[in-house]
Amino acid sequence: VQYVTAHAKDGNLPALDWRSLADPDATTAIYMPRGHLAALVEKIIAAGLPPDTPAAAIVNATRENRRSIVTTVRMLPTVITTLPSEGPLMVLIGAAMSEERSFNRAAIPSLAIRTDNVAASSRW
Numbered sequence: 001v002q003y004v005t006a007h008a009k010d011g012n013l014p015a016l017d018w019r020s021l022a023d024p025d026a027t028t029a030i031y032m033p034r035g036h037l038a039a040l041v042e043k044i045i046a047a048g049l050p051p052d053t054p055a056a057a058i059v060n061a062t063r064e065n066r067r068s069i070v071t072t073v074r075m076l077p078t079v080i081t082t083l084p085s086e087g088p089l090m091v092l093i094g095a096a097m098s099e100e101r102s103f104n105r106a107a108i109p110s111l112a113i114r115t116d117n118v119a120a121s122s123r124w
């Protein structure tokens with residue numbers, strides 16, 4: 001598991017080891033990436049991460065009003081616009097996110113939106 005922040009003290013995207021973040025066998029957790037998500041996705045794909053790598057975005061992860069989306073890395077910058085703009089955002093990238101049903105039931109009992117077939121469902 002890799003855990004990184006998507007913003008440096010100066011507010012910019014920090015200098016990260018993009019090749020390490022592009023490891024398709026790792027699960028990567030990215031804290032607070034909203035402002036730099038498009039640039040981050042561009043850099044990790046350029047570093048070799050397959051664009052169809054599973055990903056999840058979670059807003060307000062520890063709160064009752066949490067919302068989540070399961071998608072692909074390529075689609076992250078587009079689909080996070082469907083999440084509330086208020087609250088902390090966490091992005092998780094890796095094969096573990098492909099287990100949508102387990103991921104959403106066990107970790108985040110909230111709204112789950114599949115972007116590969118445009119089906120949406122509300123859980124709980």
